[in-house]
Amino acid sequence: MATFQTLRDLATEAALISSSASVLGWDQETYLPAQGSAWRSRQLAWLAGRAHELATSNSWRRALEEAEPDNPRDAASLEEMRRDFERAEKLPTSFVERETELTSQAKHAWAAARSHDDFAAFAPFLQQLVDLLREKADRWGYENEAYDALLEPYERGWTAEGLAELFDQLGPELREIATSAVERSRSRSAHLPEGPFPVEQQMAFNRKVAEALGFEFTQGRIDTTTHPFCTTLGPADVRLTTRYEVTDFTSSLFGVMHEAGHGLYELGMRPADFGLPAGSACSYGIHESQSRLWENHVGRSRAFWEHWYPIAIEHFPQLRDLSLDAFLSFVWKAEFSPIRVEADEATYDLHILLRFGIERRLMSGELAVADVPAAWNDAFEASFGMRPRDNREGCLQDIHWSMGGIGYFPTYTLGNLGAAQLFAAARRDASVEAGLQQANYAPLLDWLRSRVHDFGATLSPADLIRQATGSDPSAEAHLNHLRERY
Amino acid sequence: MATFQTLRDLATEAALISSSASVLGWDQETYLPAQGSAWRSRQLAWLAGRAHELATSNSWRRALEEAEPDNPRDAASLEEMRRDFERAEKLPTSFVERETELTSQAKHAWAAARSHDDFAAFAPFLQQLVDLLREKADRWGYENEAYDALLEPYERGWTAEGLAELFDQLGPELREIATSAVERSRSRSAHLPEGPFPVEQQMAFNRKVAEALGFEFTQGRIDTTTHPFCTTLGPADVRLTTRYEVTDFTSSLFGVMHEAGHGLYELGMRPADFGLPAGSACSYGIHESQSRLWENHVGRSRAFWEHWYPIAIEHFPQLRDLSLDAFLSFVWKAEFSPIRVEADEATYDLHILLRFGIERRLMSGELAVADVPAAWNDAFEASFGMRPRDNREGCLQDIHWSMGGIGYFPTYTLGNLGAAQLFAAARRDASVEAGLQQANYAPLLDWLRSRVHDFGATLSPADLIRQATGSDPSAEAHLNHLRERY
Numbered sequence: 001m002a003t004f005q006t007l008r009d010l011a012t013e014a015a016l017i018s019s020s021a022s023v024l025g026w027d028q029e030t031y032l033p034a035q036g037s038a039w040r041s042r043q044l045a046w047l048a049g050r051a052h053e054l055a056t057s058n059s060w061r062r063a064l065e066e067a068e069p070d071n072p073r074d075a076a077s078l079e080e081m082r083r084d085f086e087r088a089e090k091l092p093t094s095f096v097e098r099e100t101e102l103t104s105q106a107k108h109a110w111a112a113a114r115s116h117d118d119f120a121a122f123a124p125f126l127q128q129l130v131d132l133l134r135e136k137a138d139r140w141g142y143e144n145e146a147y148d149a150l151l152e153p154y155e156r157g158w159t160a161e162g163l164a165e166l167f168d169q170l171g172p173e174l175r176e177i178a179t180s181a182v183e184r185s186r187s188r189s190a191h192l193p194e195g196p197f198p199v200e201q202q203m204a205f206n207r208k209v210a211e212a213l214g215f216e217f218t219q220g221r222i223d224t225t226t227h228p229f230c231t232t233l234g235p236a237d238v239r240l241t242t243r244y245e246v247t248d249f250t251s252s253l254f255g256v257m258h259e260a261g262h263g264l265y266e267l268g269m270r271p272a273d274f275g276l277p278a279g280s281a282c283s284y285g286i287h288e289s290q291s292r293l294w295e296n297h298v299g300r301s302r303a304f305w306e307h308w309y310p311i312a313i314e315h316f317p318q319l320r321d322l323s324l325d326a327f328l329s330f331v332w333k334a335e336f337s338p339i340r341v342e343a344d345e346a347t348y349d350l351h352i353l354l355r356f357g358i359e360r361r362l363m364s365g366e367l368a369v370a371d372v373p374a375a376w377n378d379a380f381e382a383s384f385g386m387r388p389r390d391n392r393e394g395c396l397q398d399i400h401w402s403m404g405g406i407g408y409f410p411t412y413t414l415g416n417l418g419a420a421q422l423f424a425a426a427r428r429d430a431s432v433e434a435g436l437q438q439a440n441y442a443p444l445l446d447w448l449r450s451r452v453h454d455f456g457a458t459l460s461p462a463d464l465i466r467q468a469t470g471s472d473p474s475a476e477a478h479l480n481h482l483r484e485r486y
Numbered sequence: 487m488a489t490f491q492t493l494r495d496l497a498t499e500a501a502l503i504s505s506s507a508s509v510l511g512w513d514q515e516t517y518l519p520a521q522g523s524a525w526r527s528r529q530l531a532w533l534a535g536r537a538h539e540l541a542t543s544n545s546w547r548r549a550l551e552e553a554e555p556d557n558p559r560d561a562a563s564l565e566e567m568r569r570d571f572e573r574a575e576k577l578p579t580s581f582v583e584r585e586t587e588l589t590s591q592a593k594h595a596w597a598a599a600r601s602h603d604d605f606a607a608f609a610p611f612l613q614q615l616v617d618l619l620r621e622k623a624d625r626w627g628y629e630n631e632a633y634d635a636l637l638e639p640y641e642r643g644w645t646a647e648g649l650a651e652l653f654d655q656l657g658p659e660l661r662e663i664a665t666s667a668v669e670r671s672r673s674r675s676a677h678l679p680e681g682p683f684p685v686e687q688q689m690a691f692n693r694k695v696a697e698a699l700g701f702e703f704t705q706g707r708i709d710t711t712t713h714p715f716c717t718t719l720g721p722a723d724v725r726l727t728t729r730y731e732v733t734d735f736t737s738s739l740f741g742v743m744h745e746a747g748h749g750l751y752e753l754g755m756r757p758a759d760f761g762l763p764a765g766s767a768c769s770y771g772i773h774e775s776q777s778r779l780w781e782n783h784v785g786r787s788r789a790f791w792e793h794w795y796p797i798a799i800e801h802f803p804q805l806r807d808l809s810l811d812a813f814l815s816f817v818w819k820a821e822f823s824p825i826r827v828e829a830d831e832a833t834y835d836l837h838i839l840l841r842f843g844i845e846r847r848l849m850s851g852e853l854a855v856a857d858v859p860a861a862w863n864d865a866f867e868a869s870f871g872m873r874p875r876d877n878r879e880g881c882l883q884d885i886h887w888s889m890g891g892i893g894y895f896p897t898y899t900l901g902n903l904g905a906a907q908l909f910a911a912a913r914r915d916a917s918v919e920a921g922l923q924q925a926n927y928a929p930l931l932d933w934l935r936s937r938v939h940d941f942g943a944t945l946s947p948a949d950l951i952r953q954a955t956g957s958d959p960s961a962e963a964h965l966n967h968l969r970e971r972y
Contacts, residue, residue, distance in 0.1 A: 016532045019525070024509050034704040036723030039505070039760075043720070046502045050536070218520040234529070237522030274525075 004074045007063040007081070008276065014054055015275030021047040022233050030223045030241065052096075055088065073278050076458035080277035087153070090139045099136070102128055103404045110402035119373050119391045126401060127369045130362055133406055137363075147363045150407035154284045155414060157460040160360050163410050167353045170413075170475050174349050175383060177479070181334035181346035181486035190329040193318040197249035205249065205315040206242065206256040209308065213294060214445040215240075215260045219267055228255040230262035230291075235271035235279075238263040249316055250331060254295050261294035262287060264445060268453025277457040282464050284408065286452070288415020289422060293448075296345055296416075297423040297481070298441065300331050307439035332485060336384045338393040346486050349416060350383045355409040358395070363406060418465060420478035422452065425469035490560045493549040493567070494762065500540055501761030507533040508719050516709045516727065541574065559764050562944035566763035573639070576625045585622070588614055589890045596888035605859050605877045612887060613855045616848055619892055623849075633849045636893035640770045641900060643946040646846050649896050653839045656899075656961050660835050661869060663965070667820035667832035667972035676815040679804040683735035691735065691801045692728065692742040695794065699780060700931040701726070701746045705753055714741040716748035716777075721757035721765075724749040735802055736817065740781050747780035748773060750931060754939025763943040768950050770894065772938070774901020775908055779934075782831055782902075783909040783967070784927065786817050793925035818971060822870045824879040831902075832972050836869045838899040844881070845892045904951060906964035908938065911955035 021044055028040050054060060064082055069075040091099075106125040113122035137146035147160040206222065218236075225241040232238050240263050242255035265287060273279025281287045298304055305312075305324060313319045319327070334346035343351055358375055361367035367375055376395040381387045388394035400408050426432045426447045435443040451468035465473045507530055514526050540546060550568055555561040577585075592611040599608035623632035633646040692708065704722075711727040718724050726749050728741035751773060759765025767773045784790055791798075791810060799805045805813070820832035829837055844861055847853035853861055862881040867873045874880035886894050912918045912933045921929040937954035951959045 013532065016529050020506065020510060020529045020533065023513055023529070024506060027509055027513065031707060031709075033706050033723055035702075036705070036720050039720030039723060043502050043506045043509070046499065047506065216521075219522070220519050221517060223517075234522050234525030237519055237525060 004067050004069045004078070006059075007067040007078065008074075010054065010060055010063050011077075011081070011275040014051060017047055017051045017054065019233050021051070022231050026223075026231050026233060026239050029225045029229070055085075061085070073273075073458055074276075077273070077277040077456075080457055087140055090141075091136065095135070095139070099132060099404060102132055103402070106402040106404075107399070110396070110399065114392055114396040117390045117392045117396070119396060122396065122402075123369050123372075126372070129401065129404055129406075130369065133404060134363065145360075145364055147360050147407065150363070151410070154407050154411050155461055156283060157462050158410070158414070163356060164360070166475060167356060167410075167413070170349065170479075171353055171383075173479055174353070174482075177482045177486055178334065178336070178347045178350060179385075181332075181482075182336055184486065185329075185332075185334045188329045189326070190333045192248055192250075192327075192330055193322055195247040195318075197246055197316050197318075199244045199246065201315045202244055202249045202252050205312060206253050208311065209253060209299075210240070210256055210260050212439065213257070213260050213264065213298070213441050215263055216267075220263055222256060228259050230259040230266070232266045235274040236267070238266045249312070254299055257299040258291040258295040261291035264294070264448070265290040265453055268445075268449045269456050270454065273456060278455075280457050282452075282455065282457045282459065283414075283461040284411035285414030285418055286461050286464060288411055289418030290448070290452070292415050292419035293423050297419060298436070298444070300345070300485075301436070302328060303436050304439070305331070334486060336386060338380065338384070338386070338388040339397055345416075346482060347384070349413045352409050352413040354379045354383060355398070356413075359401070359406045359409065414461070414473075417473065417475050417478045418461075420481045421465060421469050421471070421474065421476075422448070424477040424480070425471075426451075490553050490555045490564070492545075493553040493564065494560075496540065496546055496549050497563075497567070497761040500537060503533055503537045503540065505719050507537070508717050512709075512717050512719060512725050515711045515713075515715070541571075547571070559759075559944055560762075563759070563763040563942075566943055573626055576627075577622065581621070581625070585618060585890060588618055589888065592888040592890075593885070596882070596885065600878055600882040603876045603878045603882070605882060608882065608888075609855050609858075612858070615887065615890055615892075616855065619890060620849065631846075631850055633846050633893065636849070637896070640893050640897050641947055642769060643948050644896070644900070649842060650846070652961060653842060653896075653899070656835065656965070657839055657869075659965055660839070660968075663968045663972055664820065664822070664833045664836060665871075667818075667830075667968075668822055670972065671815075671818070671820045674815045675812070676819045678734055678736075678813075678816055679808055681734070681804075682732040683802050683804075685730045685732065687801045688730055688735045688738050691798060692739050694797065695739060695785075696726070696742055696746045698925065699743070699746050699750065699784070699927050701749055702753075706749055708742060714745050716745040716752070718752045721760040722753070724752045735798070740785055743785040744777045744781040747777035750780070750934070751776040751939055754931075754935040755942050756940065759942060764941075766943050768938075768941065768943045768945065769900075769947040770897035771900030771904055772947050772950060774897055775904030776934070776938070778901050778905035779909050783905060784922070784930070786831070786971075787922070788814060789922050790925070791817070820972060822872060824866065824870070824872070824874040825883060832968060833870070835899045835902060838895050840865045840869060841884075841895040842899075845887070845895065849892060900947070900959075903959065903961050903964045904947075906967045907951060907955050907957070907960065907962075908934070910963040910966070911957075912937075 024040060024044055024047070028037065028044075032040060064078070064085055067074075067078050069078050102125070106122075106129055109125045110122050113119060133150060134146050137149035140149040140152070142149040143159075145160050151158050151160065151163070203222070207217070210222065211217065220238040220240060222240045222242060224243060226243060228240075228242045230238065230240050240256060240259035242252045242259065245251045265281060269279045269281075271279070305328060309319075309324050309327060332344075334344050336347060337343060340348070340351040340355075354376070357379060358367065358372060361375070362369070362372065372395050373391050376391075377387050380394065398409075400406075426444055427436070429443070429447055431443040432447050435441060452464065455464055455467075459467065462473050465471075510526060510530055510533070514523065514530075518526060550564070550571055553560075553564050555564050588611070592608075592615055595611045596608050599605060619636060620632050623635035626635040626638070628635040629645075631646050637644050637646065637649070689708070693703070696708065697703065706724040706726060708726045708728060710729065712729060714726075714728045716724065716726050726742060726745040728738045728745065731737045751767060755765045755767075757765070791814060795805075795810050795813060818830075820830050822833060823829060826834070826837040826841075840862070843865060844853065844858060847861070848855070848858065858881050859877050862877075863873050866880065884895075886892075912930055913922070915929065915933055917929040918933050921927060938950065941950055941953075945953065948959050951957075
């Protein structure tokens, strides 16, 4: 039976396994009792074992070889699956085991090193990770530099050189925008009235907003975790999480809007293709474009708050004496801060440019592991006009490297660029623009569904942007957006 | 390697699979978004498939054949596992598939029949279930009657005849106790002051009680569901659920105490034996003895409320004007009601005796399916002095038969008998008795752990009772308890 069905069935089975693991992972972050974690790790390891077995099985290989798609959509899925399979095949089991072991140790070492501000304790692990990732890149193969190979699974089609060019152009303009945004913020009083903003009220308000964006609670939930995330437990089951600060209701709200952006993307793909590339996200950068679009372009806009601020006041009566303009000054506050996850829109990308520069040079060997802290702090000072107080505020702040995630950071900025470019294109549609003015987000969601979500990973990130917006991927819309906002 | 280790490893793998399914099942009842259920069923089916594959694998068979336990505990596990395997082997795959399909259809048919009070619509399914269960009993084999074979997996060592003898003795005494309890209740005003009893306050109070019983929240949680249950997600992860009525805080509380009884049993077994019979419950009846012990013998006692009533008043100030005695009249209220799940202690077992009589005669062929409603209503009238208004209040009220669960009901009454007998024995220990008077439940829990929990399923239910109490299983303690309370 040389059709596509066998492969589709296997992909569904793989999705059953991975989404079961996602249920266990979601519970681990939300509700798992403290003493339950050891057994939970074993459950997850068992599921990971079955997923690996299936993905490297002879049936899988045979199905990939024999599949005969009879439409372009299935053909695109097949092509992508073959690429994944070939990449996986190039890594012997012994390599994968070494990688799993090293990243597991490195994560612990990183956490300890960060809490003691002891880069030297992490350095040997970072060295081993860099060596291992070089080996991985060699095994996968690349044309110009090892970093390209690492980038590929995150953002197909991009190269380090291409990114460097883009970021080199972006850098000076971003620094100019950030500097003037920070200066303007300083000259304004921009803070919320005193809390508490009761968590229950935040939950009620966030829920109304999420529903208005089109996130259906028959297909998802919002729970509470230390770090907000979005996870897909099934084709019609997507869970968002956020965290609550009683002194600032916008923290949980923007968390929800960001994660809802991810969730709407996941729910916008075809359930029939769940588990296949055609029913999966195009790339990390495109995923991030969806979250940033809803969080920053919709959620931090004046039009949004013209509608929602009166409703916010109903939930949080202490806002009554704060004008909409004063509130927006708070929402648009820009500050130079050493910590990426706390950064505002105006300064965020500068954190990414810095990381990209460092990790690219690390991979090429131009920068030695021991020199990372100094290089980081110098680059930070050049961009932000201040030095991190210590490595906790510097090169030890992010978990990514310890997980072997070199190549991941650029997707954040690609997400910002994509968000701006897609949003600008969507607004050229009169019904989208009219909807935004009336707090009716259905036209925007429909636009995104038909131009982005529905394609899954059948196109490369760049092609997806091209067909959705009519232009090559570019930073222009993002810079315009930042200039306008700040 | 002819040791016990191979079998232990396989049992652990089976436990990883089944407990992963339990996580998915727990989420299904607590937090799953409505549209997530179709995919969830497929995830559960996939896990069930892997569990079945493993339990019928050649490695499992070989490990059972070759295992050489070097201690009596492992030997008992091995014996029980061999029994299970032999039972499973006697059912061909085609039979298991027929059973799965039929019970799935029958459950839907039952739900529809109950909601329309249409026994005739359920009758053909009940007939097929009876036929199928007769076939199952034939395949498993039995000495006297088919019902014995069905009883075995629920309550090893009991026969229908043995149960009939016990229940025949119990019946008249139970009816006498129930009748006078109901009369006494009628003569007293026994109700709570008006609600609401806020759910948040109920949650806080229930949590304090559960903690006092010894249920540790680092090893478990309490969530909210339509039907309270307890499920084990790992050796140190047991989840309880309850439901809340704003007009009666005792409903959620006794739900929690009941489920905590199950949970303490699960957490009281040896984590090292998790997945093996030595680390699993002895029987359904013994499991129920633990829940009933904590719910009824501890939770509905005067000593309990002497300590907890003042604390309840702090949570629910409207109790202030209700005396402890008046409150206890409410807690001990007895009523003849047609619905088993709403029955009080005084009348509960009568529901079980009725069901046992009917299902035994159904299996033997003495009672035809078509005659079940009349037989039920006659038996009910003989016991309760009233007739159900319809079959929804009669033979259609319980889900058990539709799931093929003939043989299950008696375990409820065996649980009541076990609870009373174990509790009476435990109280002969001075520290247990002193603890109960001081709301210190640690000595009782320790007693249960060392006399019951720790043995897992290494003993038969009757032997477990014998070694824990020094006497053969008997109804005496239960009758004494009911006489004393009513």
